[in-house]
Amino acid sequence: MPLISIIVPVYNSVSTLNRCLDSILNQTFSDWELLLIDDGSTDRSTELCDQYASKDQRIKVFHKKNGGVSSARNIGLSHAKGEWITFVDSDDEIPKNTFTDECRYFKEDLIVGAYYAKDGEKIQRWFLYSGVYNKKNILDFYAKNIETSFFGVVWGKLFKNKLCKGLNFDTNMKVGEDTLFIIQYLQRVNTLRIMDKDVYMYYIPNNFIEKYNLDIENSIYCLNRIYLSYQGLKVRSKVFERRIFFDYKLFCQKYISQNVNSWYKDERVKYIYASIKDSFSLKYRIIYTLMSNRLFSRLVSLIRNANS
Numbered sequence: 001m002p003l004i005s006i007i008v009p010v011y012n013s014v015s016t017l018n019r020c021l022d023s024i025l026n027q028t029f030s031d032w033e034l035l036l037i038d039d040g041s042t043d044r045s046t047e048l049c050d051q052y053a054s055k056d057q058r059i060k061v062f063h064k065k066n067g068g069v070s071s072a073r074n075i076g077l078s079h080a081k082g083e084w085i086t087f088v089d090s091d092d093e094i095p096k097n098t099f100t101d102e103c104r105y106f107k108e109d110l111i112v113g114a115y116y117a118k119d120g121e122k123i124q125r126w127f128l129y130s131g132v133y134n135k136k137n138i139l140d141f142y143a144k145n146i147e148t149s150f151f152g153v154v155w156g157k158l159f160k161n162k163l164c165k166g167l168n169f170d171t172n173m174k175v176g177e178d179t180l181f182i183i184q185y186l187q188r189v190n191t192l193r194i195m196d197k198d199v200y201m202y203y204i205p206n207n208f209i210e211k212y213n214l215d216i217e218n219s220i221y222c223l224n225r226i227y228l229s230y231q232g233l234k235v236r237s238k239v240f241e242r243r244i245f246f247d248y249k250l251f252c253q254k255y256i257s258q259n260v261n262s263w264y265k266d267e268r269v270k271y272i273y274a275s276i277k278d279s280f281s282l283k284y285r286i287i288y289t290l291m292s293n294r295l296f297s298r299l300v301s302l303i304r305n306a307n308s
Contacts, residue, residue, distance in 0.1 A: 002058070003032040004084045005161065007076030010049060011039040013090035016203070018049050023093035025056065029100050034059045035076045036059075040066030045090075063239060070169035070177045077164055084158040091203050092155065098199045103158070108132065108191040111158035112150055113199030119275045125198070126150070133192045139235050142186065146233070147240035154178045156200040163188045174214055176222045177252060183229045214251040216262045223248035224268040238279035245276065257297065264292035
């Protein structure tokens, strides 16, 4: 049985797939299996996956009808045999010593490392201070750090396979599926290790902005799923609350201006806003109340259009 299962969802990634897979094969640590989930690719990604699998018995390929990254990862979760599970995206890569013999001795339920984010020629390093957290201090750690980028992505981490049982990525989530999965997983975590060690290279995609364009129902669905799961952590982070509310409202803002009630009168939104409105400034609460009035919102929209 491999120690680590590496899950890589693949969809039309021919331009980056070699870089990604070679970075895994170049690991000095070898006790892993690589699960390539071909999510109905229409380019040569399918062929590349099969070529890599034919050369290394640790690599397994699963071909499926296109269903999105969440459905692909779920296939990987259902077939992972390692004690640990990690995720790598097909347009990213991992440093040579991401996995070492040190992995054999981890006892915690979740391991989180540092990462680099590359945007063109610009590279920025992101890290949290090293530490081990348990029942005495883990909730305080969540409250202070749940809003960080580390808990919005599934890569750069080791998840205990046994704790992933019964957990799946929500295939209806268009944005934020990683955040939801992590928050649900954190509810099962008793001990957590943070390492100031570089374990991932994230390439910011060119279509980063295009991804975040949702209709109102999709946006509310995502917001509601994340908020209800966040409540299960039994911690409060006003920064996190503001961010998810701001973000999901922004993702569908152009549709809200066309139908104000579809956001402001929705029972899920009303419940969430009432629960977290103390996270917002008085100015924002006043503006929010005013914008919930259809006539006022329409007037603001007309003024904005006239000035644009």
